Amino acid sequence: MSGNGEPESTDSLKQFGAVLKAFRERAEMTQEALARRVQFSPATVASIEQGRRLPPPRFIERAGEVLDALGVLKAAAQYLSRQPGLAAWFRQWAELEEQAISLYTYECRLIPGLLQTEAYARTLFDERVPPLTDEESETQVTARLARQELLRTRPNTAFSFIVDEHVLQRRTGGVETSRVLLDHLLEYTAKRRNVEFQIMPLQRGVHAGLDGPIRLLETPEIQWFAYSEGQESGQFVSDPKTISTLHMRYAKLRSQALTPEDSRSLLKQMRGAL
Structure with a gap:
Protein backbone atom coordinates (compact mmCIF):
# COMPACT_ATOMS: atom_id res chain seq x y z
CA MET A 1 0.00 0.00 0.00
CA SER A 2 1.47 3.32 -1.06
CA GLY A 3 1.43 6.37 1.17
CA ASN A 4 -1.47 7.97 -0.69
CA GLY A 5 -3.77 5.05 0.01
CA GLU A 6 -3.70 3.47 -3.45
CA PRO A 7 -3.74 -0.34 -3.58
CA GLU A 8 -0.62 -2.30 -4.36
CA SER A 9 -0.58 -4.47 -7.47
CA THR A 10 -1.44 -8.15 -7.04
CA ASP A 11 -1.08 -11.28 -9.17
CA SER A 12 -4.19 -12.85 -7.66
CA LEU A 13 -6.51 -10.78 -9.87
CA LYS A 14 -4.57 -11.84 -12.97
CA GLN A 15 -4.73 -15.48 -11.91
CA PHE A 16 -8.49 -15.32 -11.45
CA GLY A 17 -8.82 -13.61 -14.83
CA ALA A 18 -6.81 -16.36 -16.50
CA VAL A 19 -9.04 -19.04 -14.96
CA LEU A 20 -12.17 -17.20 -16.10
CA LYS A 21 -10.81 -16.80 -19.62
CA ALA A 22 -9.90 -20.50 -19.84
CA PHE A 23 -13.42 -21.59 -18.91
CA ARG A 24 -14.96 -19.03 -21.26
CA GLU A 25 -12.87 -20.28 -24.15
CA ARG A 26 -13.66 -23.88 -23.25
CA ALA A 27 -17.34 -22.93 -23.58
CA GLU A 28 -16.53 -21.36 -27.00
CA MET A 29 -18.01 -18.10 -25.83
CA THR A 30 -16.88 -14.55 -26.63
CA GLN A 31 -16.53 -11.89 -23.96
CA GLU A 32 -19.60 -10.18 -25.40
CA ALA A 33 -21.65 -13.39 -25.19
CA LEU A 34 -20.59 -14.04 -21.61
CA ALA A 35 -21.37 -10.43 -20.71
CA ARG A 36 -24.93 -10.83 -21.97
CA ARG A 37 -25.44 -14.05 -20.03
CA VAL A 38 -24.12 -12.70 -16.71
CA GLN A 39 -25.73 -9.25 -17.17
CA PHE A 40 -22.49 -7.29 -16.90
CA SER A 41 -20.89 -5.10 -19.57
CA PRO A 42 -18.30 -6.53 -22.03
CA ALA A 43 -15.83 -3.99 -20.65
CA THR A 44 -16.29 -5.48 -17.17
CA VAL A 45 -15.67 -9.00 -18.44
CA ALA A 46 -12.55 -7.83 -20.27
CA SER A 47 -11.25 -5.97 -17.21
CA ILE A 48 -11.73 -9.03 -14.99
CA GLU A 49 -10.00 -11.33 -17.45
CA GLN A 50 -7.09 -8.89 -17.70
CA GLY A 51 -6.74 -8.83 -13.92
CA ARG A 52 -7.59 -5.14 -13.68
CA ARG A 53 -10.88 -5.46 -11.85
CA LEU A 54 -12.05 -7.27 -8.73
CA PRO A 55 -14.97 -9.56 -9.70
CA PRO A 56 -18.12 -8.75 -7.69
CA PRO A 57 -19.73 -11.73 -5.92
CA ARG A 58 -22.72 -11.61 -8.27
CA PHE A 59 -20.40 -11.88 -11.26
CA ILE A 60 -18.63 -14.92 -9.81
CA GLU A 61 -21.96 -16.60 -9.10
CA ARG A 62 -23.45 -15.94 -12.54
CA ALA A 63 -20.28 -16.70 -14.51
CA GLY A 64 -19.80 -19.92 -12.56
CA GLU A 65 -23.31 -21.06 -13.43
CA VAL A 66 -23.06 -20.06 -17.10
CA LEU A 67 -19.63 -21.66 -17.58
CA ASP A 68 -20.34 -24.70 -15.36
CA ALA A 69 -17.38 -23.69 -13.22
CA LEU A 70 -18.90 -22.31 -10.03
CA GLY A 71 -16.76 -24.41 -7.71
CA VAL A 72 -13.53 -23.53 -9.50
CA LEU A 73 -14.27 -19.80 -9.72
CA LYS A 74 -15.28 -19.62 -6.06
CA ALA A 75 -12.09 -21.44 -5.09
CA ALA A 76 -10.01 -19.07 -7.22
CA ALA A 77 -11.79 -16.06 -5.69
CA GLN A 78 -10.65 -17.09 -2.22
CA TYR A 79 -7.11 -16.12 -3.16
CA LEU A 80 -7.99 -12.65 -4.36
CA SER A 81 -6.70 -9.72 -2.33
CA ARG A 82 -9.60 -9.16 0.05
CA GLN A 83 -10.30 -5.51 -0.66
CA PRO A 84 -8.12 -3.92 -3.32
CA GLY A 85 -9.01 -0.30 -3.86
CA LEU A 86 -9.60 0.39 -0.18
CA ALA A 87 -7.15 2.66 1.59
Whole structure:
Protein backbone atom coordinates (compact mmCIF):
# COMPACT_ATOMS: atom_id res chain seq x y z
CA MET A 1 0.00 0.00 0.00
CA SER A 2 1.47 3.32 -1.06
CA GLY A 3 1.43 6.37 1.17
CA ASN A 4 -1.47 7.97 -0.69
CA GLY A 5 -3.77 5.05 0.01
CA GLU A 6 -3.70 3.47 -3.45
CA PRO A 7 -3.74 -0.34 -3.58
CA GLU A 8 -0.62 -2.30 -4.36
CA SER A 9 -0.58 -4.47 -7.47
CA THR A 10 -1.44 -8.15 -7.04
CA ASP A 11 -1.08 -11.28 -9.17
CA SER A 12 -4.19 -12.85 -7.66
CA LEU A 13 -6.51 -10.78 -9.87
CA LYS A 14 -4.57 -11.84 -12.97
CA GLN A 15 -4.73 -15.48 -11.91
CA PHE A 16 -8.49 -15.32 -11.45
CA GLY A 17 -8.82 -13.61 -14.83
CA ALA A 18 -6.81 -16.36 -16.50
CA VAL A 19 -9.04 -19.04 -14.96
CA LEU A 20 -12.17 -17.20 -16.10
CA LYS A 21 -10.81 -16.80 -19.62
CA ALA A 22 -9.90 -20.50 -19.84
CA PHE A 23 -13.42 -21.59 -18.91
CA ARG A 24 -14.96 -19.03 -21.26
CA GLU A 25 -12.87 -20.28 -24.15
CA ARG A 26 -13.66 -23.88 -23.25
CA ALA A 27 -17.34 -22.93 -23.58
CA GLU A 28 -16.53 -21.36 -27.00
CA MET A 29 -18.01 -18.10 -25.83
CA THR A 30 -16.88 -14.55 -26.63
CA GLN A 31 -16.53 -11.89 -23.96
CA GLU A 32 -19.60 -10.18 -25.40
CA ALA A 33 -21.65 -13.39 -25.19
CA LEU A 34 -20.59 -14.04 -21.61
CA ALA A 35 -21.37 -10.43 -20.71
CA ARG A 36 -24.93 -10.83 -21.97
CA ARG A 37 -25.44 -14.05 -20.03
CA VAL A 38 -24.12 -12.70 -16.71
CA GLN A 39 -25.73 -9.25 -17.17
CA PHE A 40 -22.49 -7.29 -16.90
CA SER A 41 -20.89 -5.10 -19.57
CA PRO A 42 -18.30 -6.53 -22.03
CA ALA A 43 -15.83 -3.99 -20.65
CA THR A 44 -16.29 -5.48 -17.17
CA VAL A 45 -15.67 -9.00 -18.44
CA ALA A 46 -12.55 -7.83 -20.27
CA SER A 47 -11.25 -5.97 -17.21
CA ILE A 48 -11.73 -9.03 -14.99
CA GLU A 49 -10.00 -11.33 -17.45
CA GLN A 50 -7.09 -8.89 -17.70
CA GLY A 51 -6.74 -8.83 -13.92
CA ARG A 52 -7.59 -5.14 -13.68
CA ARG A 53 -10.88 -5.46 -11.85
CA LEU A 54 -12.05 -7.27 -8.73
CA PRO A 55 -14.97 -9.56 -9.70
CA PRO A 56 -18.12 -8.75 -7.69
CA PRO A 57 -19.73 -11.73 -5.92
CA ARG A 58 -22.72 -11.61 -8.27
CA PHE A 59 -20.40 -11.88 -11.26
CA ILE A 60 -18.63 -14.92 -9.81
CA GLU A 61 -21.96 -16.60 -9.10
CA ARG A 62 -23.45 -15.94 -12.54
CA ALA A 63 -20.28 -16.70 -14.51
CA GLY A 64 -19.80 -19.92 -12.56
CA GLU A 65 -23.31 -21.06 -13.43
CA VAL A 66 -23.06 -20.06 -17.10
CA LEU A 67 -19.63 -21.66 -17.58
CA ASP A 68 -20.34 -24.70 -15.36
CA ALA A 69 -17.38 -23.69 -13.22
CA LEU A 70 -18.90 -22.31 -10.03
CA GLY A 71 -16.76 -24.41 -7.71
CA VAL A 72 -13.53 -23.53 -9.50
CA LEU A 73 -14.27 -19.80 -9.72
CA LYS A 74 -15.28 -19.62 -6.06
CA ALA A 75 -12.09 -21.44 -5.09
CA ALA A 76 -10.01 -19.07 -7.22
CA ALA A 77 -11.79 -16.06 -5.69
CA GLN A 78 -10.65 -17.09 -2.22
CA TYR A 79 -7.11 -16.12 -3.16
CA LEU A 80 -7.99 -12.65 -4.36
CA SER A 81 -6.70 -9.72 -2.33
CA ARG A 82 -9.60 -9.16 0.05
CA GLN A 83 -10.30 -5.51 -0.66
CA PRO A 84 -8.12 -3.92 -3.32
CA GLY A 85 -9.01 -0.30 -3.86
CA LEU A 86 -9.60 0.39 -0.18
CA ALA A 87 -7.15 2.66 1.59
CA ALA A 88 -5.18 1.02 4.40
CA TRP A 89 -6.79 3.16 7.10
CA PHE A 90 -10.29 2.08 5.94
CA ARG A 91 -9.74 -1.68 5.82
CA GLN A 92 -10.25 -2.31 9.54
CA TRP A 93 -13.59 -0.51 9.36
CA ALA A 94 -14.59 -2.32 6.16
CA GLU A 95 -13.95 -5.70 7.78
CA LEU A 96 -16.19 -4.76 10.72
CA GLU A 97 -18.89 -3.58 8.29
CA GLU A 98 -19.16 -7.13 6.97
CA GLN A 99 -20.28 -8.36 10.41
CA ALA A 100 -22.14 -5.31 11.73
CA ILE A 101 -25.69 -5.65 13.01
CA SER A 102 -26.23 -1.86 12.97
CA LEU A 103 -24.58 0.67 10.69
CA TYR A 104 -25.26 4.42 10.95
CA THR A 105 -23.97 6.99 8.45
CA TYR A 106 -24.37 10.76 8.37
CA GLU A 107 -22.84 12.45 5.33
CA CYS A 108 -22.65 16.11 4.33
CA ARG A 109 -20.11 15.91 1.48
CA LEU A 110 -21.28 13.22 -0.94
CA ILE A 111 -23.62 10.24 -1.25
CA PRO A 112 -22.43 7.46 1.10
CA GLY A 113 -20.42 4.80 -0.72
CA LEU A 114 -22.92 2.02 0.05
CA LEU A 115 -25.62 3.95 -1.82
CA GLN A 116 -23.66 5.25 -4.81
CA THR A 117 -24.43 4.15 -8.35
CA GLU A 118 -21.61 3.09 -10.64
CA ALA A 119 -21.86 6.30 -12.69
CA TYR A 120 -21.78 8.46 -9.55
CA ALA A 121 -18.77 6.60 -8.13
CA ARG A 122 -16.97 6.71 -11.46
CA THR A 123 -17.42 10.49 -11.62
CA LEU A 124 -15.84 10.88 -8.19
CA PHE A 125 -12.79 8.78 -9.04
CA ASP A 126 -12.39 10.14 -12.59
CA GLU A 127 -12.28 13.67 -11.16
CA ARG A 128 -9.86 12.82 -8.33
CA VAL A 129 -7.00 15.27 -7.72
CA PRO A 130 -4.24 14.32 -8.39
CA PRO A 131 -5.64 12.27 -11.30
CA LEU A 132 -5.81 8.49 -11.13
CA THR A 133 -4.82 6.26 -14.02
CA ASP A 134 -7.64 4.41 -15.80
CA GLU A 135 -6.61 1.22 -14.03
CA GLU A 136 -6.53 2.87 -10.60
CA SER A 137 -9.93 4.47 -11.16
CA GLU A 138 -11.40 1.15 -12.30
CA THR A 139 -10.03 -0.62 -9.23
CA GLN A 140 -11.50 2.01 -6.91
CA VAL A 141 -14.92 1.84 -8.58
CA THR A 142 -14.93 -1.95 -8.38
CA ALA A 143 -14.04 -1.94 -4.70
CA ARG A 144 -16.81 0.53 -3.95
CA LEU A 145 -19.43 -1.48 -5.81
CA ALA A 146 -18.25 -4.71 -4.17
CA ARG A 147 -18.86 -3.18 -0.73
CA GLN A 148 -22.48 -2.65 -1.69
CA GLU A 149 -23.07 -6.39 -1.47
CA LEU A 150 -23.55 -5.66 2.24
CA LEU A 151 -26.97 -4.17 1.50
CA ARG A 152 -27.99 -7.25 -0.47
CA THR A 153 -26.50 -9.98 1.69
CA ARG A 154 -27.22 -8.68 5.22
CA PRO A 155 -31.02 -8.27 5.48
CA ASN A 156 -30.86 -8.44 9.28
CA THR A 157 -28.44 -5.51 9.57
CA ALA A 158 -30.08 -2.17 10.37
CA PHE A 159 -28.76 0.49 7.99
CA SER A 160 -29.44 4.15 8.75
CA PHE A 161 -28.38 6.94 6.39
CA ILE A 162 -28.78 10.67 6.88
CA VAL A 163 -27.66 12.88 3.99
CA ASP A 164 -27.69 16.66 3.68
CA GLU A 165 -30.12 17.91 1.03
CA HIS A 166 -27.48 19.98 -0.77
CA VAL A 167 -25.53 16.77 -1.55
CA LEU A 168 -28.51 15.53 -3.59
CA GLN A 169 -28.95 18.89 -5.30
CA ARG A 170 -25.36 19.11 -6.50
CA ARG A 171 -26.08 16.90 -9.56
CA THR A 172 -22.67 15.24 -9.44
CA GLY A 173 -21.97 13.67 -12.82
CA GLY A 174 -24.70 15.59 -14.62
CA VAL A 175 -28.46 15.32 -15.00
CA GLU A 176 -28.61 11.71 -16.23
CA THR A 177 -26.33 10.44 -13.47
CA SER A 178 -28.50 12.29 -10.96
CA ARG A 179 -31.68 10.72 -12.39
CA VAL A 180 -30.22 7.24 -12.05
CA LEU A 181 -29.01 8.02 -8.54
CA LEU A 182 -32.40 9.27 -7.36
CA ASP A 183 -34.14 6.24 -8.90
CA HIS A 184 -31.62 4.03 -7.11
CA LEU A 185 -32.29 5.71 -3.76
CA LEU A 186 -36.05 5.51 -4.24
CA GLU A 187 -35.80 1.80 -5.03
CA TYR A 188 -33.72 1.07 -1.95
CA THR A 189 -35.96 3.05 0.37
CA ALA A 190 -39.05 1.29 -1.01
CA LYS A 191 -37.90 -2.33 -1.10
CA ARG A 192 -35.53 -2.79 1.82
CA ARG A 193 -37.11 -2.72 5.25
CA ASN A 194 -33.71 -2.70 6.94
CA VAL A 195 -32.55 0.46 5.14
CA GLU A 196 -33.65 3.82 6.56
CA PHE A 197 -32.85 6.95 4.55
CA GLN A 198 -33.38 10.48 5.83
CA ILE A 199 -32.61 13.87 4.34
CA MET A 200 -31.37 16.80 6.42
CA PRO A 201 -33.29 19.70 4.85
CA LEU A 202 -31.68 22.96 3.85
CA GLN A 203 -34.20 24.80 6.03
CA ARG A 204 -32.53 23.28 9.09
CA GLY A 205 -29.96 26.02 9.55
CA VAL A 206 -28.28 24.46 12.59
CA HIS A 207 -28.11 20.75 13.39
CA ALA A 208 -26.04 18.24 15.35
CA GLY A 209 -23.84 17.24 12.41
CA LEU A 210 -22.11 20.54 11.70
CA ASP A 211 -18.78 19.13 12.91
CA GLY A 212 -18.72 16.71 9.99
CA PRO A 213 -19.67 13.18 8.86
CA ILE A 214 -20.45 10.44 11.39
CA ARG A 215 -20.09 6.68 10.98
CA LEU A 216 -21.06 4.27 13.73
CA LEU A 217 -21.45 0.49 13.75
CA GLU A 218 -22.45 -2.21 16.20
CA THR A 219 -20.85 -5.66 16.16
CA PRO A 220 -22.60 -8.97 16.99
CA GLU A 221 -20.84 -8.75 20.37
CA ILE A 222 -22.74 -5.48 21.05
CA GLN A 223 -19.61 -3.37 20.73
CA TRP A 224 -19.78 0.03 19.07
CA PHE A 225 -17.07 1.62 16.94
CA ALA A 226 -16.82 4.82 14.94
CA TYR A 227 -14.86 6.01 11.96
CA SER A 228 -13.81 9.51 10.95
CA GLU A 229 -12.34 10.33 7.57
CA GLY A 230 -10.42 13.38 6.43
CA GLN A 231 -8.79 14.43 3.17
CA GLU A 232 -5.91 11.95 3.17
CA SER A 233 -6.36 10.07 6.41
CA GLY A 234 -8.88 8.25 8.54
CA GLN A 235 -9.29 7.50 12.23
CA PHE A 236 -10.76 4.34 13.73
CA VAL A 237 -12.48 5.21 17.02
CA SER A 238 -13.03 2.78 19.90
CA ASP A 239 -12.97 5.19 22.87
CA PRO A 240 -16.32 4.75 24.69
CA LYS A 241 -16.53 8.41 25.64
CA THR A 242 -16.12 9.60 22.05
CA ILE A 243 -18.57 7.00 20.78
CA SER A 244 -21.13 8.09 23.37
CA THR A 245 -20.82 11.67 22.12
CA LEU A 246 -21.26 10.58 18.51
CA HIS A 247 -24.30 8.50 19.49
CA MET A 248 -25.89 11.55 21.09
CA ARG A 249 -25.24 13.60 17.95
CA TYR A 250 -26.58 10.92 15.62
CA ALA A 251 -29.74 10.52 17.71
CA LYS A 252 -30.25 14.28 17.51
CA LEU A 253 -29.66 14.20 13.75
CA ARG A 254 -32.38 11.59 13.34
CA SER A 255 -34.85 13.83 15.13
CA GLN A 256 -33.80 16.91 13.14
CA ALA A 257 -33.86 15.28 9.68
CA LEU A 258 -36.98 14.67 7.62
CA THR A 259 -38.80 11.43 8.40
CA PRO A 260 -38.12 8.52 6.00
CA GLU A 261 -41.57 9.08 4.47
CA ASP A 262 -41.01 12.82 3.97
CA SER A 263 -37.51 12.10 2.66
CA ARG A 264 -38.98 9.80 0.00
CA SER A 265 -41.42 12.53 -0.99
CA LEU A 266 -38.55 14.99 -1.39
CA LEU A 267 -36.59 12.47 -3.46
CA LYS A 268 -39.60 12.12 -5.77
CA GLN A 269 -39.84 15.91 -6.08
CA MET A 270 -36.15 16.14 -6.97
CA ARG A 271 -36.55 13.34 -9.52
CA GLY A 272 -39.52 15.04 -11.11
CA ALA A 273 -37.60 18.29 -11.44
CA LEU A 274 -34.84 16.70 -13.56
